[in-house]
Amino acid sequence: MGGTVERGDLIAGQYRLDAEIGSGGTGEVWRATEEGSKAAVALSRVRLSHLATGDRERARERLRADAAMASLLDHPNIASVRGLVEHDGEPWLVTTYVSAPNLTELTAAGPLAPGRAAEIGAQVAAALAYAHSPALRVVHGAVTPLSVLVGRGDRVTLTGFGISVAQDHGPSGPAAAYVAPEVANGLEPGPQADVFSLGAALYAVVEGRSPWGEGDPGQVRTAAMKGVVDPPRRAGALGPVLMRMLESRPRERPGAAEAARMLGEVARTEPTDGRGERTGRRRWPWIAAAAAAAVVVALGSVVWLRPVPAGVDAAAAGPALGDPATADPCSLLRPEPLDRFGQTLLEADAGNFDRCDVTIDSAQDRFTVQVQLIQSGPALPEGVPEERDGVVIVRGAPVNGECVRTLRLSDGHDVRVLARPVRGALPDPCAVADVATDTALAVIAAGPVPRRSAPFDPASLAMVDACGLLDTATVATVPGLETAEADPGVAGWDCDWENVTTGASIEVSYDRNRGGISRNAGNRMKIEGRDAAARRDEDGAGCDVTVMHRPYTDKRGYPAAELLIVKVDLAAPAPGAPPVADPCPRGIAIATVAVKRMSAAP
Template sequence: MERGDLIAGRYRLEAEVGPGGTGDVWRATEQGSNATVELRRVRLPQAAPAERERARERLRAEAGIASLLDHPNIAPVHGLVEHDGESWLVTRYVAAPNMAELTAAGPMSPHRAAAIGAQAAGALAFAHSPALGIVHRAVAPRNVLVGGGDRVTLTGFGSGGPASPGVEAYVAPEVANGLEPGPQADVFSLGATLYAVVEGRPPWGDGDAGQTRTAAMRGVVDPPRRAGALGPVLARMLESRPRERPTAAEAAQLLAEVARSSPGEARGEGAGGRRWLWVAVAAVAAVVVVAAGLVVWPRLGPATLVASGPAPTLGEPATADPCSLLRPEPFERFGKPILETDGGGFERCDVYIESGPDRSVARLQLAAASEAPPEGVPEERDGLVVVRGAPVNGECRRTLRLSDGNDVRISGQLLLGAAPDPCAVADVATDAALAVLVRGPVPRRPAPFDSRSLAMVDACGLLDRAAVAKVPGLETVDADPGYAGWYCDWENVATGASIVVTYDRDEGIKPEAGPRIKIAGRDAAARPDDDRAGCDVTILHRPYTEPGGKPGDELLLVKVDHPAPLPDPCAQAVAIAKVAVDHLPAAP
């Protein structure tokens, strides 16, 4: 887009006013009326044509609802127009800098930020009122305009939500984890905006898009250092659990208390600023009266704010006990439950359920959270985001996203027969885990690992650069560690070459692991892939006795995949596995 272009045959672009030269926000003149408006390009998600059209329809509906907003602190929405297959939101143009521009030269004082925030929160409270039920979805510094006398105008309603440019660093954790933004997400984003203008950086840091997304999914905000009396209010607005945040109306009251109780030292806190602060508070009061008949607010100052309970976290990964989240008793409704504490990896716990000819399993696994939300329908439960996947081939999955960047992954799976419903099994396991998580961090293991255990060995440290470079395409690839150091992979996505090192617990080496061999004096097996481009190597590390007295074995697994088939793919895999074995503790 360039100056002078005519959008939808009606709006002449005059000057770009958006940040960073993206061409997304322009000042324009409406032909005929000569009215000055703001045009905001709304970028739809990259998706199949049918999905994009559904997104376009949702956008039209949102813009239509946003056009009902009539508030002194909200830029009126005139409508949505289409031009060359793109959607443009038309709003009243406000000649005022946004909060990002105001703080480009340095942070804002907490007093001024509180007064500005009270007005913005009042506007959100009006939009959130039962009569309207409108969620902004994209509150960020660029959408908070501050004019003369620090009069605030909130813009961006109906502009497409968290995917809008410049908004990602201010999204609420539940939104980053896949939930639809609700009113409490707006409160978080306003708190994040105020945090940014006072602290000099957004709450999710100044990293790239991937780092920002990961931090937002974790939901852990560093305490503000410059916020002073505003700090306790920000702490409540930035609570990772939506239900623990104040409403927009409550936030407006709390912010107003901070502004009124602080000395008017900061620039812009003169009579004009205080006047618009009272306009915001009056508007919030009007909303509350309309919505509830009559509400009397207690005079809550920052000193009276009460901290909420601990957010659900994993704590130290290596000592977190997965079996503390999966008790067998709740599964008795389905049959005879049997707790398996030492099946598979160290991060896993299973409950097997036997009922006549039917057999199923509830499996719980601790893991580092992936950057992208898992597939399924997300919902908020007891302060966590729970993602419920659809059943696939007799298996049903649930994911609980914790506030410290980790997941609890749960599945219900049919092994034999047709009952019980695997999703019912997964839901029972999910409820059992939630009952523990809401009380605080995951409990610790009842006893430390044996010093000879693979659990004490960093998987990434078992292979050096020379060993990894034996596979073409991995010469310069760095290790990617997994949960608690019990998993490591080196992968070249472009060529398909990879090495994976991980640990397992079982009763010896199974026949399906391949022909038996010896590697550095240890029992082992190697099995080539059907396409002859890869090989799985299993090595017996040590026998041990499980807590219930049953014998078990710790196994080292090394999987090597080459870019192309080889006559003997296991020859090189075994050579790489020998390097790993040489770095293991001495065999018992």
């Protein structure tokens, strides 16, 4: 597909190549002359031959769609997209040719003064605000110093619309040094990623290096995934603006219109040539007006999320979990993005089989992030709902030092992300939860969710249906549960029977714990020959019974155990009534029935 081209070649029968003016990982850029009109254009070649056939066709369709949207852009600081043509089986994007150096060339002799960088950045931000407006919703996807052309009087032209998303702009591509953390972690670039990339480009032209340093591609990628930016040292009044644009969490960054306003303020007060003298013409009244107009049309699009109406109780058709028994919860949680908070350790064998944890140690404090697969309820959990990539995200408020995020999928499953302290305090649990949520969303949106690398051991409790461990007669021994129906959890790994009126309930679930039954599990005993423990709840109305199912060696080589947990709660006594009798004898009796059935399971 395609081949070598050279000066003088006629592309798509319309454009005569004059000179190659740039190159990238997926193609090159040429200055060309349109036959007939003799207009100068820029031709960007996009090589797709390195992709598999199916991926190639999807990329081609994506490129066509992006080019069509980009062709709608009409802004004085954006290079106009004229269309997409095919030549020798390869797409070429046609844009207006602008004869001007890019920011990389402009800084070859040294960094820019903060004021001049702000002046240039304000124009780019105004262009982005226009493109991000609800009427257009066009994302650039790869703003870098190479895509910012600076002409006479520092008049700026932003290039690359319509092609950057289709090119290799990811963590290992040419834009890696300017990529936003959420994109480095696998998310599609959105408007807030454009703001970050612009901030990163301005950081580079002032500081002389990108926010992610100057290491090899692997080091740059790791730094981008962590999202920790060293404060600039040479930026003066521009520094605080850059740090806001370079926030690791997209929701904390300003929108492009707000960024244009802040950059304009810096440009009005900071020298543009490093000696206290301004260069070029003053265009700030026009930029401020453009930014203000963009605020009007872009209001509410700060995180590019479609607000979910309060009555929405399920996600629309979109990303799904698939078979929960084979979905790997640890594929949704990676320790690397959480390294910024402390020393991380992935715990694949913590809790029930539907859960995966990352433990984080910071000085004397320890906290954990949990990702758990659960059945969707009839309504959204409490919190602020948003929609992104077809997934409804509910952000709960922090409670008692914990923070919960819920991702509602389209097939009746939720992914619950919990950040909580284990020892000490967790200053901002929602910041930790948001990083883990972004990682999970990136995997879910890319789909399908990865499966477990190996099947469960046939002797594992994962092969046993929790609802099948108790019969109706046994459940009915708890007053109030005579007619209660079983409510199964994900993959049958837990089951509830509940009377919401009286508060009576039984819960059967599974657990995994290093070392076996914990020391605080209660009074030790034997149930059907198995080690067990029972503990009365603090309110006196409930009892938790823990039973050893089998020992095994976890994925890190430590001795661990699978445990059966039976929790029984009796109806709370009426005011003035005598206290509830010890519920543990009843809990032990019910656990005994469950153990017998568990032992009989094939």
